[in-house]
Amino acid sequence: MTGTRPRVVIVGGGFGGLHAARALRRAACDVVVVDRRNHHLFQPLLYQVATASLSPAQIAAPIRKVLSRQRNVEVLLAEAESVDAERRVLHLRDGRVPYDYLVLAPGVTHSYFGRDDWAARAPGLKTIEDATEIRRRFLLAFEAAEREADEPARRAVLTFVVVGAGPTGVEMAGAVAEIARRGLVRDFRRIDTSSARVVLVEHGDRVLGSFPPDLSARARRDLERLGVTVITGAKVTAIDASGVEYTPAGAPPVRLEAGNILWAAGVRGLPLCASLGAPLDRAGRVLVNPDLSVPGRPEVFVIGDAASISDARSARQVPGVCPAAMQMGRHAGRIIRDEIRRGPGAPRPAFRYTNKGELATIGRARAVGVIGWGIGWHLKGFVAWALWALVHITYLIGFRSRILVMIDWMWSYLFFERGARLITGDSTVPLRHARQAEPSADRGAGPPPAGTTGLGGT
Ligand SMILES: Cc1cc2nc3c(=O)[nH]c(=O)nc-3n(C[C@H](O)[C@H](O)[C@H](O)COP(=O)(O)OP(=O)(O)OC[C@H]3O[C@@H](n4cnc5c(N)ncnc54)[C@H](O)[C@@H]3O)c2cc1C
Structure with a gap:
């Protein structure tokens, strides 16, 4: 001993x-x-930090604090x-x-299936740092589009590709599409944020492959209604500085110019x-x-x-x-x-998993889910979303976090607003052709005359 x-x-x-x-x-x-890390992290809500809905402290709690009343515990960072x-x-x-x-x-951790060099271009979502980095890239994309003079470059900047259509990929794709279409439209003068393209690429033959087929189909329909392009049965075969290449089964590779790529495809x-x-x-x-x-x-x-x-x-x-x-x-x-x-020696019981069910949300007020405990009810739409919200609030650690998250959710539900739109870290706007700085109040106004540059270059 x-x-x-x-x-x-x-x-x-x-x-x-x-x-x-x-x-x-x-x-x-x-x-x-x-x-x-010094904190316990509620990973199921990380995508809401990555899409500027919640701030990091709302979904994390200091481990020392969580265990402070348990006298026989010592915490080591x-x-x-x-x-x-x-x-x-x-x-x-x-x-x-x-x-x-x-x-x-x-x-x-994330698995890039032997292509760890893709990690820098296509970050995965696992930690607070991942979430704030994805949030930075996501918000910067709109800033870059606002200042980008070249139309194809602007389209590429506003193309978001999510690789992997498990719950995290589906939640991310739905949230990005919804924010672009509803949350940001009034805040930009030169671009129509709702023109942002969100593409979800999945190797399997349906989204949410662990869910029953009817719920996968419903999730796909909900995503498409939000404007997400869903591509199933396609494998991502290359990721580089300007985009993604995916290969549908038995077909030639397809190239997508994309400014933002998110990896939600595997773990190891x-x-x-x-x-x-x-x-x-x-x-x-x-x-x-x-x-x-x-x-x-x-x-x-x-x-x-x-x-x-x-x-x-x-x-x-x-x-x-x-x-x-x-x-x-x-x-x-x-x-x-x-x-x-x-004392040791007695036979040990085998672990038995009680499946309480599965839930995945697809944007505001939409979700799909199965109730576990052998009941097997399939839930869709608002009811599934309300249950999803209840379950997530219940499992959040800390009374204060629960209240704050609830208030933020109610606010975004009513006003489509994102409360945590902070670009932290490097906020250099990635531009190919910077737009002139002359005033223009027209949303979606065309690019300036050829040959003009401005606002300090590219
Ligand atoms: C984006 C995302 C969304 C998810 N959504 C859902 C969902 O909706 N519903 C659901 O049920 N599950 C969801 N999950 C899965 C769920 O979060 C995990 O199943 C759960 O967190 C696993 O708990 P764990 O204790 O095994 O590991 P974790 O919660 O990952 O905790 C591991 C801890 O170990 C620490 N650690 C790791 N390595 C070391 C080391 N070498 N030394 C010291 N400390 C170390 C880490 O800092 C971390 O605190 C999601 C996961 C992610 C990433």
């Missing part, structure tokens, strides 16, 4: 890690929660690098922490988990035992998105969603608590 009381080290203060820590609140052990499972030591970038039990809940496990030396699935997630422990290492658990497991009841792969991470956290925490209390 590491000390007089067993030490349980948890990596990750996301949904899995926090729920594992909470399950240990009455256990006679010391709990150390290690996270490289540190990056975990590897696990020495033989010696039972977690190596940090700047130190080491011995453990008696280890719970790894570090989540996953982190090197930290690979350092365990345990078997991994194709996406690099750890193939865990039915009790969520690592094969041959009963004192090490992997939970949440980082774990690959089939549900003991349905034999289906447990999805990478918040309820699954929370349930896994509680499951691992309770096993550890019981073993600390009674």
